[in-house]
Amino acid sequence: FELIPAVFTPYNSDLTIDYEKIQDYATFLSEKQNITTVFISGTNGESLSLSLSERKQLVDTWAAQTSLKIIVMVSAESIVDSISLSSYVSKVSSSNPNIIGIAAMSPSFFKPSSAQDLIDYLSPIASASPNLDFRYYHIPSMTGLTISMTSFQTLAQSQIKNFKGIKYTDTDLFTLRKCVRNANEGVTHYFGKDEILITGIQTGAKSAVGSTYNFMGPLGYEIVTSFFDNDFETATEKQDGIVEVVEAWGDLEGIPAQKAIMEMVGMDLGRGVRPPLRSLTDDEYSELEQSLKEIGFLD
Template sequence: MAPQKKLQGLVAATITPMTQNGEINLSVIGQYVDYLVNEQGVKNVFVNGTTGEGPSLSVQERKQLAEEWVAKGKDKLDQIIIHVGALSLPESKGLAKHAAEIRADGIAVIAPSFFKQVNKDGLVAFLREVASEAPGIPFYYYHIPPLTGIKISVEELLDGMKEQIPTFQGVKFSDKDLLDFGRCVKKNNQGQLVLLYGVDEQLLSALIMGADGAVGSTYNYLGRASNLLLEAFSNGDNVLAQKYQFSTQEFLSFVIAQGFGVAQTKAVMTLVSGIPMGPPRLPLLSASEEFIARVKARLEGVKNCPYS
């Protein structure tokens, strides 16, 4: 595997734009790229993950989206990571091979989660098989036990992972277990791996623990404020960083109370960016008009953050 710039900072977990008929809308990806870079200051993306409704898309749709992000992001984005996880090992391997062929900057894999009797050896064997199809690009494990129900600690997985998967470069850690995360940071004392945190409302806590950066849905529309948080933290101004975190937490606390998921994220992104993200794919239903009306006013408060 060729040496590559370390993945760090903010990574937007991208939304999959759809038409009102429920088809993927590739025509706005170029506009989406420019919006992330120019309006939010975010230059890394994580495509076809949870926010992107990856598990609800066909293999062909996932390939088309990956191709479009790589094509439109060339010379504009720093790194494009393609999530290639699936319940089916052959499908996941095929997606990994495709990501390598289109010259993505890395791949990520979620734990297959239908069969819950998964142990460490079985999971690592699955990940190894997928990663072997893309031997020239970095591989990241996508840890999200609240959705998968697979609760093998990342600290446990790190033991021997690099030896079994030479392209293993790090973890997207989407769990609130800061004990596990902290132990991962301690185990990674040489800094050979990238540890990216995936719970946006706890970003500052993860940075203090030693996170290299973050992957999340809110960086699509709160990227600028979150970048200011990163800057304040980097400058040693934890009081200012805390203020930015509290500002984003206030908004997220509000929307979570309204019922916040993929559909609502698409509605918020449409409001903020002006790019039509469309409805989610069934069985998810579109955000209600009431939700959109309530959120609109709150967004102005975050957008005009007094600490900027």
């Protein structure tokens, strides 16, 4: 069971991308957080606030580091950009075995109105990377989609050749379980609600992709290890540890709050985020730091 952080995008003070940080970031994740694979250009990477050329350059930069395997989220609001990025990733991966897969989510301004419409949007994106595993990124809290994942998965398994599963960022565990039970061989589920990782494992997810594994990788792995040792009491206690940290940032926007936490734990990615998100104020930063000290997180 692997924990895969959805990485943040580091910016310079003028909010251009600070590509030079990425090598240190990769080293930090592999050496300090026990990480072996990263998910780039997802929600926490602010992918939809980046230009296509920036996303391509991010792929090149992450591919140039050597410690971590890479999954790239390739979709954009325009299908043209989504296909372009997918075929770019496929091309880079032919000379770089670190790239192991792609993922795509639904556009969220114009939305598909049925599982089949969603498949028709995703198919050309998936087939632009025929050599890579493709996963659908289900995140209804952001996309607003209400399409059933069980019907979607049935269609995807028969219509998308390289379909290998769903990155499942939702708390509906009954549906996740149905997807797990109906999965063809080789189709697996990445769980995306870090606060209930333990139930994601229990429900049959095979990996997890989340933001908090950027700075709580070891704690996440303690949950995984105690779970598979049948020590549910310890697993639950460690799970509460993740919940306490998420509660510490409370109503602050998750991405800038977690970038601040990265700085506090010694991996400064800059505090910037692109508008309409905004960085924490100095006061918000200090209050967050104080709350994290109170729960012993920064010891």
